[in-house]
Amino acid sequence: MAMKPECIAMLLAGGQGSRLGILTKQIAKPAVPYGGKYRIIDFPLSNCVNSGIYTVGVLTQYQPLELNDYIGNGQPWDLDRENGGVHVLSPYQQIKGTEWYKGTANAIYQNINFIERYDPEYVLILSGDHIYKMDYSKMIDYHKEKNADCTIAMLEVPWDEASRFGLMIVNDDGSISEFEEKPKNPRSNKASMGVYVFNWKKLRQYLIDDEAKEGSSNDFGHDLIPAMHENGERMFAYQFDGYWKDVGTINSLWDANLDLLNPKVDLNLDDDTWKIYSRSPAAPPHYIGQNAEIESSMITEGCDIEGKIDFSVLFANVTVEEGAEVKYSIVMPGTVVKKGAVVQYSIVAENAVIEEGAVVGESPENMADVNDWGVAVIGNGVTIGKGAKVAPKAMVDEDMGGAE
Amino acid sequence: MAAKNVLGIIFSNAYDEVMPELTSLRTMGSVPFAGRYRLIDFQLSNMVNAGIPQVGVITKGNYRSLMDHVGNGKPWDLSRKRGGMTILPPFNTPETGMFKGKADSLFGSITYISDSNKDYVLLADCNVICNIDYDNLVKAHIAKNADITIAYAYGIPPATSSASEFVMDENGRITDDRYVDCYSSEVNYSLKIMVIGRTLLERLLYEAHSARVDDFETIIRKNLSFLAVYGYEVKGFVRTLESLRSYYEISMELLKPENRKALFASPVYTKVRDQFPAVYGISAKVKNSLIADGCKIDGEVENCILFRGVTVAKGAKLKNCIVMQDSYIGDNAEIECVIADKSVVVKPNKKLCGASNYPIYVGKGIVI
Numbered sequence: 001m002a003m004k005p006e007c008i009a010m011l012l013a014g015g016q017g018s019r020l021g022i023l024t025k026q027i028a029k030p031a032v033p034y035g036g037k038y039r040i041i042d043f044p045l046s047n048c049v050n051s052g053i054y055t056v057g058v059l060t061q062y063q064p065l066e067l068n069d070y071i072g073n074g075q076p077w078d079l080d081r082e083n084g085g086v087h088v089l090s091p092y093q094q095i096k097g098t099e100w101y102k103g104t105a106n107a108i109y110q111n112i113n114f115i116e117r118y119d120p121e122y123v124l125i126l127s128g129d130h131i132y133k134m135d136y137s138k139m140i141d142y143h144k145e146k147n148a149d150c151t152i153a154m155l156e157v158p159w160d161e162a163s164r165f166g167l168m169i170v171n172d173d174g175s176i177s178e179f180e181e182k183p184k185n186p187r188s189n190k191a192s193m194g195v196y197v198f199n200w201k202k203l204r205q206y207l208i209d210d211e212a213k214e215g216s217s218n219d220f221g222h223d224l225i226p227a228m229h230e231n232g233e234r235m236f237a238y239q240f241d242g243y244w245k246d247v248g249t250i251n252s253l254w255d256a257n258l259d260l261l262n263p264k265v266d267l268n269l270d271d272d273t274w275k276i277y278s279r280s281p282a283a284p285p286h287y288i289g290q291n292a293e294i295e296s297s298m299i300t301e302g303c304d305i306e307g308k309i310d311f312s313v314l315f316a317n318v319t320v321e322e323g324a325e326v327k328y329s330i331v332m333p334g335t336v337v338k339k340g341a342v343v344q345y346s347i348v349a350e351n352a353v354i355e356e357g358a359v360v361g362e363s364p365e366n367m368a369d370v371n372d373w374g375v376a377v378i379g380n381g382v383t384i385g386k387g388a389k390v391a392p393k394a395m396v397d398e399d400m401g402g403a404e
Numbered sequence: 405m406a407a408k409n410v411l412g413i414i415f416s417n418a419y420d421e422v423m424p425e426l427t428s429l430r431t432m433g434s435v436p437f438a439g440r441y442r443l444i445d446f447q448l449s450n451m452v453n454a455g456i457p458q459v460g461v462i463t464k465g466n467y468r469s470l471m472d473h474v475g476n477g478k479p480w481d482l483s484r485k486r487g488g489m490t491i492l493p494p495f496n497t498p499e500t501g502m503f504k505g506k507a508d509s510l511f512g513s514i515t516y517i518s519d520s521n522k523d524y525v526l527l528a529d530c531n532v533i534c535n536i537d538y539d540n541l542v543k544a545h546i547a548k549n550a551d552i553t554i555a556y557a558y559g560i561p562p563a564t565s566s567a568s569e570f571v572m573d574e575n576g577r578i579t580d581d582r583y584v585d586c587y588s589s590e591v592n593y594s595l596k597i598m599v600i601g602r603t604l605l606e607r608l609l610y611e612a613h614s615a616r617v618d619d620f621e622t623i624i625r626k627n628l629s630f631l632a633v634y635g636y637e638v639k640g641f642v643r644t645l646e647s648l649r650s651y652y653e654i655s656m657e658l659l660k661p662e663n664r665k666a667l668f669a670s671p672v673y674t675k676v677r678d679q680f681p682a683v684y685g686i687s688a689k690v691k692n693s694l695i696a697d698g699c700k701i702d703g704e705v706e707n708c709i710l711f712r713g714v715t716v717a718k719g720a721k722l723k724n725c726i727v728m729q730d731s732y733i734g735d736n737a738e739i740e741c742v743i744a745d746k747s748v749v750v751k752p753n754k755k756l757c758g759a760s761n762y763p764i765y766v767g768k769g770i771v772i
Binding site for chain 1: 438439440478659661664668671672673674676678679680681682683684685686688689690691692693694695696697698700705709710711
C-alpha cells in the first residue's frame with residue numbers, strides 16, 4: 001500500500017428502507033432519488049470527498065444492482081483512485097460458510113480484512129439514509145483533541161420528537177454519561193446521527209468480542225457501543241448544527257424534497273465550496289413551453305414542460321404536457337404527465353406514465369377527515385390510465401386501468 | 405461497425421475569424437452553445453456515438469478554455485489506453501512558423517496520423533452543428549470505393565469566403581467544387597466534413613508540403629479529375645455558423661421542439677458541472693425558453709436560452725436573449741435581443757435592447 005490514510009469511511013448501504021414501500025421494491029434505500037438530480041448516497045459520498053476522505057467502503061446487501069451500477073468506479077465523486085477510492089463490499093462466501101450481514105457491526109466485522117489493508121488510525125462509520133452536509137474532518141479533529149476512543153455525532157432534536165431517536169446524556173466536557181434508546185420520557189434531546197468515529201484498534205477488538213458474544217444482535221447502537229460504554233472507554237459526543245433529515249418514510253422523503261424550495265430551510269445545495277456530486281445523465285437543458293406556468297419549483301436537465309408546475313421538484317427527462325398540472329409533488333426521472341392530468345401531493349417514481357385526465361393524490365384541505373390524507377405514491381414504470389383517480393395515501397405499483 | 409477503423413480529427417480553430425466576438429478569447433470549439441454545451445461537444449459526441457475510437461483535436465491559439473473543457477476526454481469516454489482523445493498543439497519549426505491552413509496543420513501532426521494505423525481519417529470542423537451518424541458516412545465511403553467522401557447539405561450556403569458548392573454526376577461523384585458566388589439561392593454546399601483513406605491523406609499532405617500549399621481544400625479541388633471524390637448528403641438539422649448573427653439565429657431555432665429532437669437524437673456529452681437544478685421563484689414567469697441547471701429565476705423570461713448558473717432577479721425582463729454561464733441580470737433590468745457572454749452583470753434597472761437581425765453582444769465579464 002503506497003500511502004496509509006489516516007481515516008477511512010465505511011458506509012452502511014445495505015438497508016432496505018422498508019418504510020419507503022414500493023419506492024424500495026427494486027432498489028436499496030441509499031439509491032432512492034432525491035432533490036432533482038441526486039440519490040441519497042450522494043450526500044455521504046460527497047461529504048467524504050469534501051472532508052478529504054478518499055477511501056470509502058460501501059457495504060451493500062439489499063437489491064444492490066442499481067446501487068452498484070450507480071457507484072460504478074466512483075468517478076462522479078472523484079473516487080476513482082489508485083490509492084483508496086470507493087469499494088463496493090458485498091457479503092461473500094467464506095470457508096466456514098456464507099453469511100449475510102447480520103447487523104451493522106457484523107457488516108463491518110466481515111470486512112475487517114478490507115480495513116486492515118489500509119491500516120488506518122481511525123474509521124468513520126456512516127449510513128446511507130440521511131440528507132445532510134457535514135465536514136467529517138472537523139469531527140475527526142474533535143475526536144483527536146478529546147483523545148477519544150469513540151465519538152458519536154449528535155444533533156439537538158425538538159423535544160416532542162426526541163423519543164423517536166437514540167439519545168445521549170452528555171457531560172459538560174462532551175463525554176457521554178448515558179445512552180437511552182427511544183425512551184418514552186426522554187431526559188435529553190441530543191440524538192445520535194448514526195455517524196461514528198472509532199480508533200481502529202479499539203473498534204477491531206470490540207468487533208471481534210461482539211461477534212463472539214452469544215445472543216448479540218451485532219448492531220452498533222444496541223450492542224457494540226453500550227459494551228464500550230460499560231467498559232469505561234472514552235466516548236464523546238460531537239455536536240452538529242445544520243440540516244439533517246432521515247428520509248426513511250414517504251412523508252419525510254416528500255418533506256425533505258420540498259424543503260429545498262423553502263428558503264428558510266438551512267440546506268444550501270448551490271454551494272461551490274461544498275458541492276454534492278452525482279452521476280448525471282447526458283440531457284440538454286430543460287425546455288419551458290409557450291403556455292407553461294412555473295412557480296416555486298426545481299427543474300433539471302432534459303425536462304419538457306408545457307403544463308403548470310407549482311411547488312414541485314422535477315427530476316431529469318420529465319415531460320409535463322399542456323394543460324397538465326403538477327403541484328406539491330416529487331416527480332422522478334423519465335416520467336410523463338399527459339394532457340390534463342393532475343399530480344398533487346404525490347411522489348411519482350421513475351418512468352411512470354400518467355395518462356390524460358388522470359388525477360393522482362389530493363390536497364389535505366379537500367379531505368373530510370384530514371387523518372385519511374397522505375402522500376400518494378406511484379411506483380417505477382407504472383401507467384395510470386386515462387381519467388383514473390389515485391386516492392391520497394395510496395401506493396400504486398401495478399398499472400391502473402382508465403375510468404371508462 | 406466501419407467507424408472503428410477511423411481516426412477522427414477535429415479542427416478546433418477553423419473559422420474562428422467568422423465570429424470574432426465569441427472567439428477572441430477562445431477557440432471555435434469552446435464557444436458555448438445550446439445552454440450547456442461547447443461547439444466541440446457535438447463533433448466529439450457524433451464521433452463517439454458512431455464508434456470512432458480515436459480522436460485528435462487540432463489547436464492553434466487561445467486553447468486554454470478548450471483544454472479546460474475537454475480535459476482528458478473522460479465525459480466522451482475518450483480517456484483510454486488504446487486510442488482516446490489527444491490534443492494536437494501546433495507544431496512549429498523555425499522555418500515554418502505558425503501553420504496557416506488545414507494542410508499545414510495536419511502536416512504538423514502527420515506522425516500522430518500515421519501512428520494511428522487506422523485505414524480512414526474523418527476530418528470535421530466545429531462550426532458545423534449537427535447530429536449525424538458518421539458510421540453511415542464511412543460505410544457509404546467504403547461502398548463507393550471512394551478516395552474521398554465529403555458531406556454536403558442542400559440549402560442556402562453559409563456566407564463564408566470559403567463556402568463552396570458541389571456539382572455531381574448521377575453517381576454522386578463530385579465533378580466540380582466551386583466557390584459560392586450567390587449566397588441567396590439553394591445549392592449543394594459543402595459541410596467540409598470528409599472521410600479520406602489514411603495513406604492517401606499522408607501522400608497528399610507530403611505533396612502539399614513540398615508544393616507549399618497550405619489549404620487542404622485547394623489540393624482536393626486540383627485533384628478532382630484524378631481522385632474519386634464523392635458527395636454524401638446530410639438531411640435534417642444541420643447548420644453552419646458563419647457570423648454572430650447566425651449564432652443567434654441557430655441558437656433560437658433550438659426553441660422549436662423538432663430541431664431540438666433532431667440535434668439531440670443521440671446523446672450529446674459535455675463536461676459535467678455538478679450544479680443544482682434550476683430554481684424558479686414565486687414571481688417567475690417563463691415562456692418558450694431553454695434553461696440549464698444552476699439558474700435562479702425570479703423574473704420574466706421569454707424566448708431565451710439561459711446557460712448554467714444564470715440569475716434573473718425579481719422584476720427583470722428578458723426577451724429573445726442568449727445569456728451565458730454565471731451571468732447576473734439585476735432587479736427590474738430589461739434586456740432584449742442580447743447575447744451576454746459569461747459572467748456578465750446587468751445592474752438593476754438598466755435597459756439594453758438590440759434587434760432580432762442585429763443582436764447586441766456583451767463581452768465576457770462586462771458590468772453594465
